[in-house]
Amino acid sequence: MSKKYKVLYIDDDASKHGFSQIEPMIDTLEESEMIKITPFQSGPFDKIAKELFESINDFDAIIFDYQLDDRVNDQGEKGNIKAPVLAQHIRTETTDKGKQLKDLPFILCSTDDKLQKSYTTDHTSHDLFDLKFRKDKSDLLTVSNQIIALIEGYNKIREEKKFDTLLETKISHLDDRIFSRFQDHAESIPPHEYSRMILKDLIYINGPLIDEATFAARLGIDISKSADWDYLKDKIFLDAKYSGVYACGWERWWMDRIITTFKDLTSYNLASIDALQRVKLIVENSGLKELTVSERIEGCSSYRYWTVCKSYNKPLDPREGFKAKTKTEPKPWQDYNYISKHGAVNRINFEEGLDVHATDYDRYRLVIEQLKEANEQ
Numbered sequence: 220m221s222k223k224y225k226v227l228y229i230d231d232d233a234s235k236h237g238f239s240q241i242e243p244m245i246d247t248l249e250e251s252e253m254i255k256i257t258p259f260q261s262g263p264f265d266k267i268a269k270e271l272f273e274s275i276n277d278f279d280a281i282i283f284d285y286q287l288d289d290r291v292n293d294q295g296e297k298g299n300i301k302a303p304v305l306a307q308h309i310r311t312e313t314t315d316k317g318k319q320l321k322d323l324p325f326i327l328c329s330t331d332d333k334l335q336k337s338y339t340t341d342h343t344s345h346d347l348f349d350l351k352f353r354k355d356k357s358d359l360l361t362v363s364n365q366i367i368a369l370i371e372g373y374n375k376i377r378e379e380k381k382f383d384t385l386l387e388t389k390i391s392h393l394d395d396r397i398f399s400r401f402q403d404h405a406e407s408i409p410p411h412e413y414s415r416m417i418l419k420d421l422i423y424i425n426g427p428l429i430d431e432a433t434f435a436a437r438l439g440i441d442i443s444k445s446a447d448w449d450y451l452k453d454k455i456f457l458d459a460k461y462s463g464v465y466a467c468g469w470e471r472w473w474m475d476r477i478i479t480t481f482k483d484l485t486s487y488n489l490a491s492i493d494a495l496q497r498v499k500l501i502v503e504n505s506g507l508k509e510l511t512v513s514e515r516i517e518g519c520s521s522y523r524y525w526t527v528c529k530s531y532n533k534p535l536d537p538r539e540g541f542k543a544k545t546k547t548e549p550k551p552w553q554d555y556n557y558i559s560k561h562g563a564v565n566r567i568n569f570e571e572g573l574d575v576h577a578t579d580y581d582r583y584r585l586v587i588e589q590l591k592e593a594n595e596q
Contacts, residue, residue: 227259283328324366
């Protein structure tokens, strides 16, 4: 039987009168049979901090409910903090080598409205957590796999601090600035800082590594209409597949290897031709016939796809869209997100926080004014 990882779950609902609220989520997360979740009641800061430090080394990860001060525990005590405060305290204590406390993955969960109201506007808290998810998320088994990936990744980072090994690639091919923080005294830097860099500088945002939707867009392929897509990405482009830490939780591909594989397969430079040509060449040279070109978004004329429209989740030539507003500016090696003109003008998904980036806003307003004038004629 495979090993079960032990996960501590801190929640003010982890009491006899609130447990029914969180039991379904716990049961679903445990369906992978690789993690065992232990509920831990919230309470006054000093008390729970002491209890945590006495048991933290027995666990492999900690899940924090964001709101730890809503409900009293079984002793009638009510919490007086929110998750970021407790998480920051634990992180600080684990960096004290004399205390020999285990540095663990931190995961944040809450209801969507609480995350939107508080956490999303508190940018100072974002670096504390390796992962966040909603309690009502429909695919909690994916979350479970990501928790397992985090635990196994932290275990590897504790043993190995060389990025070539952790990422399973030659980092000399990547932007030196990605690793500048770790050039000196790498052995003294705690695992959570390695984790934060790998996740938030490489995995969570497209750049040297890209997600499946962007991968398909850059090849010009409509995944939903292409029966051969899985074979193409998993076999033909196998060498481009990311296999380093956290790979079992997040599927990613190295962009430079995608370009190399495409060139080896077709003799063409991927960026120099449009989606119609890309797909035609792949079909001709791979023998895979069930690959379909993605249709253009309404109002677009270019097939030179390179990104995905955040309004419609469809391929887009960035020149036919607007940069999307970001909570923090992408780093030099990271990509911007984009919104098609049609999606932006019609404000598709804007109620969920999507908006046009400040640098493109004047151009966006001009497009709207031009449309108004055209409609009035």
